[in-house]
Amino acid sequence: MTQTVSIRDLTHATGRFVRAAADGQRLIITDRGTPVADLVPHTEQTAATRYMRPFAPRHSGGTLDNPNTQALLDELDGTIRP
Secondary structure, three states, X not given: OEEEEEHHHHHHOHHHHHHHHHOOOEEEEEEOOEEEEEEOOOOHXXXXXXXXXXXXXXXXXXXXXXXXXXXXXXHHHOOOOO
């Protein structure tokens, strides 16, 4: 079941609406009649995946174009390249 709640009502009765969400109710929060947020029951899936960014590799492979970067990497590796 979905209930619409204004920000004003949410401010004055936050505990009641949080308990309703904890009991499984989905709430749509509105600002002057316009939906702006959802208050939904917590699930482990929500906690684990909702705010995770998708994986994107930082380096796609290939060579290092900057000789200073390569020199630093060589120093960190303990190797020296000609």
